[in-house]
Amino acid sequence: MQSNxxxxxxxxxxxxxSVKQDHDKVVSEVPVTVFLNNQEFVTMVxxxxxxxxxxxxxxxxxxxxxxxxxxxxxKVLPGEGLVWVETAQSRPAESLFLKRCLASCCGRGRSTFxxxxxxxxxxxxxxxxxxxxxxxxxxxxxESLGSVFKSTGGTHGAGLCTAQEILYxxxxxxxxxxxxxxxxxxxxxxxxxxxKAVILSGRISSEMIVKVARAGIPLIISRSAxxxxxxxxAESLNITTVGFVRQDRLNIxxxxxxxxIDN
Amino acid sequence: MQSNxxxxxxxxxxxxxSVKQDHDKVVSEVPVTVFLNNQEFVTMVxxxxxxxxxxxxxxxxxxxxxxxxxxxxxKVLPGEGLVWVETAQSRPAESLFLKRCLASCCGRGRSTFxxxxxxxxxxxxxxxxxxxxxxxxxxxxxESLGSVFKSTGGTHGAGLCTAQEILYxxxxxxxxxxxxxxxxxxxxxxxxxxxKAVILSGRISSEMIVKVARAGIPLIISRSAxxxxxxxxAESLNITTVGFVRQDRLNIxxxxxxxxIDN
Numbered sequence: 001m002q003s004n005x006x007x008x009x010x011x012x013x014x015x016x017x018s019v020k021q022d023h024d025k026v027v028s029e030v031p032v033t034v035f036l037n038n039q040e041f042v043t044m045v046x047x048x049x050x051x052x053x054x055x056x057x058x059x060x061x062x063x064x065x066x067x068x069x070x071x072x073x074x075k076v077l078p079g080e081g082l083v084w085v086e087t088a089q090s091r092p093a094e095s096l097f098l099k100r101c102l103a104s105c106c107g108r109g110r111s112t113f114x115x116x117x118x119x120x121x122x123x124x125x126x127x128x129x130x131x132x133x134x135x136x137x138x139x140x141x142x143e144s145l146g147s148v149f150k151s152t153g154g155t156h157g158a159g160l161c162t163a164q165e166i167l168y169x170x171x172x173x174x175x176x177x178x179x180x181x182x183x184x185x186x187x188x189x190x191x192x193x194x195x196k197a198v199i200l201s202g203r204i205s206s207e208m209i210v211k212v213a214r215a216g217i218p219l220i221i222s223r224s225a226x227x228x229x230x231x232x233x234a235e236s237l238n239i240t241t242v243g244f245v246r247q248d249r250l251n252i253x254x255x256x257x258x259x260x261i262d263n
Numbered sequence: 264m265q266s267n268x269x270x271x272x273x274x275x276x277x278x279x280x281s282v283k284q285d286h287d288k289v290v291s292e293v294p295v296t297v298f299l300n301n302q303e304f305v306t307m308v309x310x311x312x313x314x315x316x317x318x319x320x321x322x323x324x325x326x327x328x329x330x331x332x333x334x335x336x337x338k339v340l341p342g343e344g345l346v347w348v349e350t351a352q353s354r355p356a357e358s359l360f361l362k363r364c365l366a367s368c369c370g371r372g373r374s375t376f377x378x379x380x381x382x383x384x385x386x387x388x389x390x391x392x393x394x395x396x397x398x399x400x401x402x403x404x405x406e407s408l409g410s411v412f413k414s415t416g417g418t419h420g421a422g423l424c425t426a427q428e429i430l431y432x433x434x435x436x437x438x439x440x441x442x443x444x445x446x447x448x449x450x451x452x453x454x455x456x457x458x459k460a461v462i463l464s465g466r467i468s469s470e471m472i473v474k475v476a477r478a479g480i481p482l483i484i485s486r487s488a489x490x491x492x493x494x495x496x497a498e499s500l501n502i503t504t505v506g507f508v509r510q511d512r513l514n515i516x517x518x519x520x521x522x523x524i525d526n
Binding site: 005006025026027029044045046047049050052053054055056057058059060061062063065068071074148151152153154155168170171172173174177179180181182183184185187188190203205210211214215224225226227244 | 268269288289290292307308309310312313315316317318319320321322323324325326328331334337411414415416417418431433434435436437440442443444445446447448450451453466468473474477478487488489490507
């Protein structure tokens with residue numbers, strides 16, 4: 001398990017006319033599995049610091065513990081990505097949590113690292129290319145399409161695009177939902193994915209790479225930052241990642257062979 | 264179910280020396296429950312538009328459907344918050360999904376509206392107050408504490424604070440995780456919650472109100488936007504919400520009686 005706060009990764013920085021091979025710091029992202037009273041309970045993907053606080057807070061906000069005394073022991077094995085928790089009693093909330101989970105909260109993200117071993121996830125095979133100028137134009141278009149964001153500041157936006165235009169664009173309070181909507185619109189119309197890119201406002205975490213890989217999309221473009229785990233996965237899954245697209249700037253992190261630099 | 268894109272809410276806007284009673288548009292947030300082949304499958308909280316695309320995309324990225332033909336029928340009853348989906352076959356992925364869910368993705372959010380009926384969630388009883396100038400100072404402090412954000416741009420930050428200072432501050436790639444860490448640190452040390460506030464960089468969605476209510480915290484402060492559902496819940500649960508805190512500006516949405524305006 002990566003235990004540093006940040007991970008050093010190679011990057012190609014484009015700033016106006018300047019193109020520079022460099023290194024960048026990205027935030028680390030790791031899976032942590034919690035065992036509650038000797039039973040596997042939940043796995044979260046998180047930044048690898050203050051893991052005891054994360055797990056204690058999670059148990060509190062989920063109603064598993066109420067008072068400090070309810071939490072008898074919490075032991076973090078950071079090198080292993082494991083946390084052992086002992087509570088004073090098996091509260092009814094624990095069964096409630098699992099029930100609620102099945103009924104409601106699933107699928108909004110936290111299962112990333114399982115997917116790498118999943119037969120359904122294979123490297124994306126695609127000769128798709130896009131130019132750096134096209135990326136800037138697509139990003140301006142994404143910004144102009146975000147009408148709910150403009151009136152409320154409360155949404156993320158995501159689109160599915162060719163090199164020339166955004167075909168489907170959606171907004172949602174959840175960055176996962178915005179991407180799912182863009183992919184879902186294309187899926188409902190039977191559109192091919194391996195000659196398209198996803199463009200979004202939110203960060204590129206490992207779950208985003210899972211979505212893109214699952215659909216078979218070769219390129220993900222964001223105005224925000226990627227995480228270290230996302231870049232590891234994108235590298236393995238033959239996915240091009242472009243981050244921090246803003247005005248005349250962008251960073252290429254993985255598989256730069258799909259980006260033609262033409263500014 | 265609220266089916267408009269945005270919701271109109273009362274707000275007190277503070278801009279430098281100016282204090283104005285006004286209305287604001289916030290993004291709507293609704294629960295949607297998906298039935299898959301006549302079985303209740305998952306509930307998501309989302310923005311109430313393009314729900315067919317959201318569900319189709321979700322099924323795609325979760326590996327429940329692979330080709331357009333796999334999705335035989337999708338029927339949205341928006342007024343009811345229900346979606347019926349029929350797939351060509353009961354794929355193994357469906358059982359995998361539930362298994363994965365139990366093991367991993369739970370608890371990162373999507374169970375909000377169940378909580379309102381949950382015996383564990385009651386209105387916060389607290390005489391805590393804070394001044395508008397203190398909020399601005401706390402927000403500057405939050406920004407200065409975000410060291411991983413400064414070096415990577417990839418984290419959210421959240422703190423638990425008194426009116427005077429941030430006692431616990433954490434960063435994480437997930438905005439949920441950052442809040443859980445801040446609450447967890449305090450919980451581990453047995454600190455009282457009902458004379459504290461949560462201050463965060465990320466948006467105030469309904470799940471954030473659940474966390475704050477669960478801990479019994481009377482005030483949530485964010486540099487970002489709230490959602491309509493979050494404000495409904497905060498109103499019922501006697502929680503003060505302050506959004507869009509930036510430089511000398513802030514918006515008070517619910518229970519303004521806890522904010523002393525002194526600028």
